[in-house]
Amino acid sequence: MWLEYLAMFAAVGALIAVAEFADPEDGVWHKPPRRQLSIDAAWLTAHAVYIPLLGWAVARGATALADGNPLTDGVTRLPFVARAVAYALVAEAVVYGVHRTMHAVGWLWRIHAVHHSSTHLHWWSAYRFHPLETVIMRVLPVGAGLGLGLGLDALVPYTLAAIVITVYSHADVHLPGRWLDRVIATPHFHRTHHETWGERRNYALVLPVFDVVFRTATWGRGVPRTFGSVAATQRMAAAITAAPTRSPARPGSLPLP
Numbered sequence: 533m534w535l536e537y538l539a540m541f542a543a544v545g546a547l548i549a550v551a552e553f554a555d556p557e558d559g560v561w562h563k564p565p566r567r568q569l570s571i572d573a574a575w576l577t578a579h580a581v582y583i584p585l586l587g588w589a590v591a592r593g594a595t596a597l598a599d600g601n602p603l604t605d606g607v608t609r610l611p612f613v614a615r616a617v618a619y620a621l622v623a624e625a626v627v628y629g630v631h632r633t634m635h636a637v638g639w640l641w642r643i644h645a646v647h648h649s650s651t652h653l654h655w656w657s658a659y660r661f662h663p664l665e666t667v668i669m670r671v672l673p674v675g676a677g678l679g680l681g682l683g684l685d686a687l688v689p690y691t692l693a694a695i696v697i698t699v700y701s702h703a704d705v706h707l708p709g710r711w712l713d714r715v716i717a718t719p720h721f722h723r724t725h726h727e728t729w730g731e732r733r734n735y736a737l738v739l740p741v742f743d744v745v746f747r748t749a750t751w752g753r754g755v756p757r758t759f760g761s762v763a764a765t766q767r768m769a770a771a772i773t774a775a776p777t778r779s780p781a782r783p784g785s786l787p788l789p
């Protein structure tokens with residue numbers, strides 16, 4: 533299962549990397565600074581190791597809790613398609629609520645700010661997440677779905693879609709036409725959430741439906757786009773990418789580039 537997950541992830545990443553080069557959002561591919569790239573690579577590698585482990589543990593725990601629960605027997609007997617659609621809505625509602633709360637509550641924002649510290653947004657920036665955020669975002673939707681008796685099989689379509697769309701929605705790719713923004717979280721839709729002005733907009737992970745219902749959706753964007761929360765990028769710079777100590781410039785000398 534783990535190898536299948538990694539193979540699928542690598543295939544999606546490779547395809548989107550080609551799309552980024554072939555047709556970037558604004559016609560020009562923005563090369564990320566090497567330091568940003570190495571930070572993202574470190575987060576990505578860590579996630580590839582612990583997300584499947586976490587998913588397995590959460591599924592085992594929540595299934596054990598839901599097994600034999602008479603309150604959810606009726607839900608468990610529903611057809612697969614009904615349970616899969618129900619899980620997509622339940623998971624998206626949970627993710628929307630948690631994501632919005634993370635932008636509103638101080639200590640949660642400090643965790644989520646890691647994700648908003650990217651100033652160059654590419655597909656591989658999708659997994660720059662604090663480990664605690666990953667735990668919260670994975671445990672709560674899966675726990676809610678299984679706790680309601682939707683069954684493990686009903687989680688598969690949304691979970692696969694979430695993996696693909698999370699990577700896609702951060703990618704620097706151009707998409708002609710705007711109709712798809714209303715259906716799924718496209719790069720045009722989600723990259724706006726990463727803009728300096730757009731943090732309180734477009735919280736959806738896969739389906740923008742709750743952004744529309746709660747009026748947090750915007751279909752616009754900055755021109756040019758400026759990515760990264762100012763506070764988050766400063767914190768990340770201080771904590772992880774601290775530059776080597778330099779001697780102060782002599783009075784009258786020009787600063788080095």
Ligand SMILES: [Zn+2]
Binds near residue numbers: 631635644725
């Ligand atoms: Zn956010």
